Amino acid sequence: NAGVTQTPKFRVLKTGQSMTLLCAQDMNHEYMYWYRQDPGMGLRLIHYSVGEGTTAKGEVPDGYNVSRLKKQNFLLGLESAAPSQTSVYFCASSYVSLNAEAFFGQGTRLTVV
Amino acid sequence: AQSVTQPDIHITVSEGASLELRCNYSYGATPYLFWYVQSPGQGLQLLLKYFSGDTLVQGIKGFEAEFKRSQSSFNLRKPSVHWSDAAEYFCAGRSQGGSEKLVFGKGTKLTVNP
Numbered sequence: 001n002a003g004v005t006q007t008p009k010f011r012v013l014k015t016g017q018s019m020t021l022l023c024a025q026d027m028n029h030e031y032m033y034w035y036r037q038d039p040g041m042g043l044r045l046i047h048y049s050v051g052e053g054t055t056a057k058g059e060v061p062d063g064y065n066v067s068r069l070k071k072q073n074f075l076l077g078l079e080s081a082a083p084s085q086t087s088v089y090f091c092a093s094s095y096v097s098l099n100a101e102a103f104f105g106q107g108t109r110l111t112v113v
Numbered sequence: 114a115q116s117v118t119q120p121d122i123h124i125t126v127s128e129g130a131s132l133e134l135r136c137n138y139s140y141g142a143t144p145y146l147f148w149y150v151q152s153p154g155q156g157l158q159l160l161l162k163y164f165s166g167d168t169l170v171q172g173i174k175g176f177e178a179e180f181k182r183s184q185s186s187f188n189l190r191k192p193s194v195h196w197s198d199a200a201e202y203f204c205a206g207r208s209q210g211g212s213e214k215l216v217f218g219k220g221t222k223l224t225v226n227p
Binding site for chain 2: 004031033035040041042043044048050058059090092094098099101102104105106107
């Protein structure tokens with residue numbers, strides 16, 4: 001049972017390039033989340049989804065887009081990467097219950113130069 | 114705004130000493146509250162959670178947390194810290210009857226001295 005898998009694990013982008021981060025979960029979870037983690041800032045919610053075909057903005061959505069075309073996948077896109085988007089990105093998923101534990105992937109370290 | 118606050122950025126304790134990590138919440142109603150731990154280079158692992166009932170919650174690895182409505186707090190405790198507890202700890206919350214957003218505090222880094 002893989003849990004939550006993030007692809008890729010590391011990536012270096014040049015300013016202005018685009019990329020997509022993939023999050024896949026095999027637990028049949030409804031809720032999925034994308035966070036970024038920066039030193040001293042904790043985890044900040046970028047976007048989230050409460051089910052297939054739905055997405056919603058989190059705390060820091062600017063510069064990112066997401067899609068949830070399949071229940072098991074949640075994609076995070078950067079259309080034009082900026083150095084300020086250098087961060088570690090985490091995906092998480094949980095059951096459709098507000099008291100449900102969120103399961104996290106291992107993270108994607110993204111550097112924008 | 115709904116939020117979770119961890120007042121301590123960094124805490125250092127000696128191995129074998131007791132530990133308390135603070136978490137305060139700001140929600141209109143009692144939120145669902147969680148404590149997670151992150152070891153270096155790793156994802157986050159759930160230690161414990163609170164959503165109703167007993168205000169003292171037991172978790173994994175010998176941790177416990179106490180929900181205090183009067184103080185809007187959900188502090189994490191451990192009676193005797195082990196060197197392997199050195200990590201970063203995050204408090205998180207969701208609103209009851211509200212958004213599915215899961216928001217995190219900024220974290221507390223724990224250093225354990227031998």
